[in-house]
Amino acid sequence: MKATGYDGLSSRAVAEPELREFLSRCFEIAEHELASAVFYTHGEVSGHFAMSFSVGIEGRLAERVGRHEFARRFAAHFDAFVLYGDTEPPGQWTVVLPDGSSLLAAMEEGEDHYELYAASAPIPGLLDLRPL
Template sequence: MTESEATGYDCLSSRPVPEGELRTFLLDCFEITEAELFVAHTDRITDELRARPADAVFAAYCTYDPQMSGHFAMSFNVGIEGRLADRVGRREFAERFAARFDAYVLYGDAEPPGLWTVILPDGSRLRAAMEQDDDLCVLYAATAPVPGLPDLRVDEGLWRIR
C-alpha cells in the first residue's frame, strides 16, 4: 500500500479551544507521540520553534489563531505527514473535532469555488457559503440550519452547484 502525500487540514471552529486541549485532541486523533507534534499560536511560532532542535521533524504541525470574529471563534491549520492522512481523512478529522468540542467546523475539500463544508457537532454535513474579510467570517447561506444561527438562510440548492 502506498502512503498518501503530506497534506494540510485548514479549519474554522465556532468555539475557541485552549492550546492544551487542542494538543491532546491532535495526539489522540492521529495516535502520535508528543515529540511528533508541534502546536503554537500563530503569533508565537518563531518563539516556540526556537525552543526545539533545529533539525526537529514533526508528523503534525498545527498553528491556531483564536482571534476570529463573526460566526467563527478560531482558525487552525494542521499540516500532516501522509501516514496520518491515511489514518484520519479530512472529513473524519472535522467530524472528530466537532464532536469533541461541541462546535461546528468549516473546512474545504472539493467544493465548488466559494462554497465550504460545515460539520455540526452531531456529525451532520452541510454545504455553506461564507463572506470573509480578514478575520471576520460570516456564513450567509447553508443547505440546512446551523444551531445557534437562526437567521442563516437555508438554501438546499447549494448542493447542486458544481
C-alpha cells in the same frame, strides 16, 4: 514522506493544551511526535467562528484520518461546528456539526472575520441563514 494539511474554522476557541491533546489522540501518536509528524497553527477570528486552524500532517497520518473525518472528530470533541473546504462547488464550504452531520454553507469573509449567510440545512444558533 508526502505531507498534507487540514485548514478550517471552529465556532469554539480551543486552548493550546486541549488542541495538543486532541491532535495526539486524533492521529494516534505520542504527544512528542506532534513536533515532527504534525504541525499546527491557530488564531482568533470573529464572526460566526472563534478560531482558525491549520494542521499540517505527514501523509501516513492522512491515511488514518481524512479531512472530513478530522473535521467530524474536531466538531464532536469540542462541541463546535467546523468549516473546511475540499471539493465543494465554488463559493461553498462544508460545515460539520457536533453531532457529525454535515452541510454546505456560503460565507462572507473579511480580515479574520467570517460570517455565514446561507446553508443547505439549519445550523443550531444561527437563525438568520437563508437556504442554499
